[in-house]
Amino acid sequence: MSAAPAGKPPKDPAGNPDGDEAVPAPPSRGSRIGSVPIDLHHLSLFGVLAVLVAVGAVTVPEQFLSTGNLQLVLTQASVIGVVTVGVTFVIIGGGIDLSVGAIVALASVWATTVATQEFGLGGMLLCALLVGLGCGLVNGVLVAYGPMVPFIATLAMLASARGLALQISDGKTQVVEVDAVLELGLRDAYVLGVPPLVLIFAAVTLAGWLLLGRTTFGRRTVAVGGNAEAARLAGIDVRRHRLLLYLLSGLCCGIAAFMLIVLTGSGQNTNGNLYELDAIAAAIIGGTLLSGGRGTITGSVLGVLIFTTITNLFALNNLQSDVQQIAKGAIIVAAVLVQHRTARGGTST
Template identity: 80%
Template sequence: MTQQPVSPAQQDGADAGTVSATSPESAARHGGPRSLGLRLDVRNLSLLGVLAVLVAVGGFTKPDQFLDTSNLQLVLTQASVIGVVTVGMTFVIISGGIDLSVGAIVALASVWATTVATQEYGFVGILFTAVVVGLGCGLVNGLLVAYGGIVPFIATLAMLASARGLALQITDGRTQIVSVQSVLDLGIPDSYILGIPPLVLVFAAVTVIGWLVLNRTTFGRRTVAVGGNAEAARLAGIDVRRQRLFLYLLSGLCCGIAAFLLIILSGSGQNTNGNLYELDAIAAAIIGGTLLSGGRGTIVGSVLGVLVFTTITNIFVLNNLQSDVQQIAKGAIIVAAVLVQRRTLRNGEV
């Protein structure tokens, strides 16, 4: 059967159709967008239930500490940094890719933005540098993956090693203290708006924007289409390589924003910043319902995944449980989430 050419005017319509189903068999398996949306809502409700159970456990084991307003603010603040990274990671995974370099990019952006030379330019200089470094690393990743033909795992692994090495070289193993007061002020209670830390407000804004982009724009539909079936997306008129480049730029942008939030939170820049962020972001996206094979995922689910992991860590710390036990618990949750995904895929439910 001859493939009919698709005009630019038909492109948006083709994107929407590709998102819904990249083939008749896929459409039958999905049961249509409404059926898929219902299942995603059930998953998100399940995560909310898990989060409610964790809050109950924390309130039962350490009621005076866990339910204290300052502790709840701390949980949300800590979730904000990795949460912003997870939003970018979700887009990349939905497209069928992966980004192992996010933690290293956060570290590099944080130390580059806190050098003595950068701090001379004040608040704007630190923010601008963090964002530009993140975008620069994302650009390199995108070019290697989209136009260099390098497997995302290898390309981003190379960036992980390079960014960590450069961050260590810049700091020479030392902690760089932030002296710009306007940056430090954002981390103190006096800067809270209606009791909400500024970092949480930034996280909320990134989440809302991410949700709108994924669910209400052509860019979001193209992202899902590329992850679902890259060849079908190409035949529908989507520039797959350019889309992948933009996705890694988006991930780098989120890392730059997260690096700035981390600078506010810690008041410093260190080459060890962002350690294991890549694993935490991937894990949060997975338990939130994002398929590692691409083609499906939600921003809301990923954010709930971040909150679940952050709450677990907080409960463990308050109860003086060792970090190795925390890692075991997180590992068990990740395995359980993947097994659930495999089961639903086998039963044709996703």
């Protein structure tokens, strides 16, 4: 092997001119039309979503295609969508977070106590964010510095957060009496026909997309999830980065909790039930590998929209919820099989 020319530092494997950090780039899974990269998995998800829309347009056209129903679908997708953005980062980084639903419940309950509501909208929002960040901090410390297996650490947080939410609320629904919060859920607060919660979801999605695909933080997340030891040898503080990933997940849970408060006008210890499963499932069908190292925010958001549209279609067609769960399970299995075949195909070339 020839040495690098004198006066020129060796090139970083990730293409960084500084050569100070070897962060592997995510593998390309798409093709190109001219000079435009096309992600085939995203196209397939768009295809599935288009088929679902076509089914709704044929079976219940007047109801499904109405402006009110489309606003409802997007609003319902917004809360779980924000949670899914945070979960996607954790999974790409090689972890898992089973506590997101319980954190949403705890944050919503804590932010709707009588004492917290005295501080108005700002106080409730700040409380929800701080509770989410606090839970994310505990998860991150246990996983990164414990060290504990992410499954066990977040499972313990799930149980603890649910229990604390039940204790704070005493099992009762805490009704919101702050007008500024309730007004966000009214039609008068819509911006050009778009609900405020959908705008928040769009902002979080854009921020997550930029953070994952356009920053060093995103490249480090992919590197840590793909090969933690290689990332450590490349100069990345793996433990600190894992802590930041769980803080990010907790922050998303805090945002989602406030959105849920606006949507329901209350805080309950049952809020966020099974959010962890829905968020993980949406990320998986969006192309995120459970083993870490690969995933996109776009794919996860499409997964959320697919699941939400399925739920809406079943409700409009008066179909039983058990069939709906079977359909979701079949989609998850199909997505994992596609991922497995793609991975085998990539290793054989």
